[in-house]
Amino acid sequence: MDEDRMKQLKKRKRAYLKDLERCSTLNLDFTTVSSEPVEVLYAPDDVEDLDYMEELGMPGDYPFTRGVHPNMYRGKLWTMRMFSGMGSPRDTNERYHFLLKSGQTGLSVAFDLPTLYGRDSDDRFAEGEVGKCGVAVDSMKDMEILFGGIDLSAITTSMTINGPAAIVLAMYLANGVNSGVALRDLAGTTQNDILKEYIAQKSFIFPPEPSMRLITDVMAFCSENVPKWNTISISGYHIREAGSTAVQELAFTLADGFAYVEAGIEAGQDVDDFAPRLSFFFNSHLDFFEEICKFRAARRIWARRMRETYGAKNQRSWLLRFHTQTAGCSLTAQQPENNIVRTAFQALAGVLGGTQSLHTNSMDETLALPSEKAVRIALRTQQIIAHETGVVNTIDPLAGSYFIEARTREMEKAAERYFEEIDKRGGVIRAIEDGFFHREIGRAAYEYQKAVEARRKIVVGVNAFEQGSEEMDIPILEIDTQVEIDQVAALRRLREERDNGAVAEKLRALEAAAAGNENLMPHLLDCSQAYATLGEITGVLKGVFGEYREPAYF
């Protein structure tokens, strides 16, 4: 647009906005779900100086705003990856066979709480928790059952594990090798993102510094031996679920990513050796356009930082590839069927934002773990988006929208302001220790709750459009308490049957290595092969590293 036309446009826009003041306006809150103000109208003057080649580029071209692959969903649909795991390893193995038969293309393991904290099923803290939020894995024996009958060279496995990620990964790899698949052919992802545990999800075990060492050990080991493994899935999902805004999710997640890159470089690794295997995991919340802009901004920020600041030369190091999960915290226990609709919109935002894989939540997840029918509908939602709506036909179809481009830029700028703030505090770990993230997220969560209670924000079925007495007719999945009894019995049997001399020897070697600075992964593989349990291995490392305790405040 030439200068004169732009002048005319700005003049007309001013007049238009003036006229609007005389129009009646509904008494609603016109901010995003993150309480960000949105203009009533966006026009070319909002992105007047947009440089297409500089800021957007072609899909697959730096800075990847439009997508990480040149052909995007015409080349490959996103992976439909439903997070699941419950009860015993045998129960979960059955669910995996069911999901693979239903057309799912990758597995995603949910572990139970004791496993997430590196505790065995007979630990004092495990009582009542075994198999509840996910599957219990106590040793490589459980890995053998969990993946029984599944060709590990033909699928990719994502494991949501953080505190003890290196140990659980070692168990998975050891089992894979025993099943006849070479390390270089095993593919998948460990979440392994400890920083967001301190920030939001709270399943930490060790203090931050030794935790970062475990992570750089995994990065180094995998870049050499397991090249198809995504070593860290840097996660904003939990930060958002804990109540953050979209910009906080974007900024804190990328700041964590930068911290891992810096740790890798400090540990002496070449950024291009490990960075191509870093991936991301974002939330897709209700505010449709805000989410799409968040994904686009994330790709651009990461690419620029990796190339400009960290000097990565391999193009794959610049790519922000990500998994998306729809927002569990947006689902309501009231009129739960409505959650199908919420999830569909969120999934669509993830796809329009260019996600590489997607989990869609089930309608009954505010009530309990999802039932099979609810999971099927959630998976079908993705299949409908992929095959019926036509949104996969063209790449990044919202690009060039004045609104989308202006908001993408604003979110990028807002994230940059947070990076400066975190830097000023001495980096992510220092900011964790001084409670910065907790305060920011806690405040956002409470403000949102107050907005809902004051009905400035409407949640259908909760503070508006309620239905009097609601009869629940959704079947609830229950985990049999027998699971815990059986799992504990199996664990005790394992401890009797294995070669306990070998276990003790491997654990001693691990302890010595942990006290020094060699890579711990080979030792963790040895411990796994000897059937040392998760609790035993974690116990040895706690002895060397200590445990992290979070200060209690609200």
Added chain:
Amino acid sequence: MKKPIKVLIAKPGLDGHDRGAKVVANALRDAGMEVIYTGLHQTPEMIVEAALQEDVDVVSLSILSGAHMTLFPRVKQLMDQSGLGDVYLIGGGIIPEKDAKQLKTMGVKEIFGPGTDTTAIAEFIRGLFA
């Protein structure tokens, strides 16, 4: 002036979902109550000990992990044994209706599910002492 109602908000077990607990803690404080938050990863014994030490009027557990049928009865039992039989036990989280009903027969005063207005929780607690 009447002494404010003193509430202990506790996160038992390994469950790290503390958004709800913190929001409720803030809301009850803003409603004029004295709120103590235990922080994460508490055993039932630690929670009851804190309730004793702090001389609270209400203990509120937040559980989103599915272990509520183990943890609520354990805390209730320990409270009764420690002479806290007259302290109210309430809670919230992902707790199916059927389980909530059963917990109430075991002496849990009220269970607040997802989507509960925090003012409703504050009113309920005030009602206990009206």
